Amino acid sequence: MVLKKIIILVFLGVTFVNANGNLMEGLTNIVDKAEDKKAEDKKVLNYAFKQRMRTQWIARDILLVSMDFDASHYQNEAIKNANAFNENFYKLIESKADIEKAEKLYPNFPKKVNELNITWSKFYESVKKISKDKKDKESVKFIVENNIKLLDDISYIFTHFINSYQSSDKLEASMAHIKSMLYTQVGKPRLYVNRMVKNKLSLEKNIAVKESKKSIQEDIEKMDQLMKALKDGDKELELNGTEDRKILEKLSVSQSLWEEVKVLIQKKKLKKEEWSILIQKNDDFIEAQTEVVKLTLASNDN
């Protein structure tokens, strides 16, 4: 009799534990599923995010090729970045659901995507041509003249995509805004440095002298403000700064590389070996700042 009671009690206990376990497991599965969707959304945003930097990187490398500066290496680099841009761009425009989502808020969005598609197709073709023939002047001209338009177009897509992903919940949207500002700003130094080096190369080749000088000056100021803001915070840029030791360590690496880049960028004329140093420091900076981006994305330092 006692044994029977014990068996019944044990059975009831196991049933309860299972029921409770099932409840926890069931709820966790639902949340995991929702989070998987969020992670996918984040990936789409990351595709757009890296594209801005690539436009200037490709243009820089094409200018280096046209100057016969380690041409075969930069022919390869340019096509590598163009292929990556192309792959990510098509992932974005083939995602009809994402475009429809953005279109609900911005009716012009599909039109802008089409425009970007046309500009990019010509841009990509030009990079392909230069990767085979470094003397293709027409293609160099097209890239020099259109890289900023490409950057502006991709920035438009990027900004509007982010906005279309904003939650309808005020609290969640507000929390997400703080993060999206940080994520947007932390990647920008890579774009600025690429653009400055590209403009420095344009000056060297006597292309768009006035605009390039102006853009360099503006980018130096933006970089100084942004690098300080990432560390200490800045109300205008909507950044709170960071106290994360690992991020601060990586930021100081980026900062010292930026100081070296700045000195060279501000020099009136660079010797060949100084060009080599500048290009190397530019690449080192991208690598260092990418580490900052990775740590920032993984951190929750609000």
Place this chain on the structure above:
Amino acid sequence: MKNKIITTLLLLSYSLIAGEVNITEELKNIVIKENGKELKIERIQDTKHRLTSNFSKTSRECPPFCVQPMTIGKVKTIGEIELLKHIEEMQKEDSNMLLIDTRTRDWNSEGTIPSSINLPFTMLKKESKYLKKILSLLGAKERDGRWNFQNIPTLILFSNGIWDAQATKAIESLVALGCPEDKILYYRGGMQNWNILGLTVK
């Protein structure tokens, strides 16, 4: 000499007692089962330990990170001692309680209260496409578009603490759906207080 020895012994015994960081005078820790393994919930024993994490911050942008009221409607607010008692009770076979971390996953994945489950506040909103599934799993029954919460466990909700509205929003959503306020408990201190007391985080 004798006095010196007595004084030394007294000081030594005092320092041994003083060195322990208990939860209350009577409670040193509680032991729970988490994923089939025993887990001790206690305070960090190092009396020199200081927070260096996010929870050492005094100031955050408000909105969104605004100070929360002590009570939400008629929902009962609880502190750490009550929460620990409930966590202990949840270990019993006949317990009918669920501890819910209402924060979004990015916060939750940085550490949470042992035995809790993550159910972000956004998923409890009326518009959430997961709401039906969640409420059904909890044991609520839908009839003519209205939810009956009679058979759900008591839900203990928390988020980051006194400066975070995620738990508040989750409670408001549940109450708006018809969940009786006495089926909900609000641990207002949340992860902020849990961390400041050095309690075990999973």
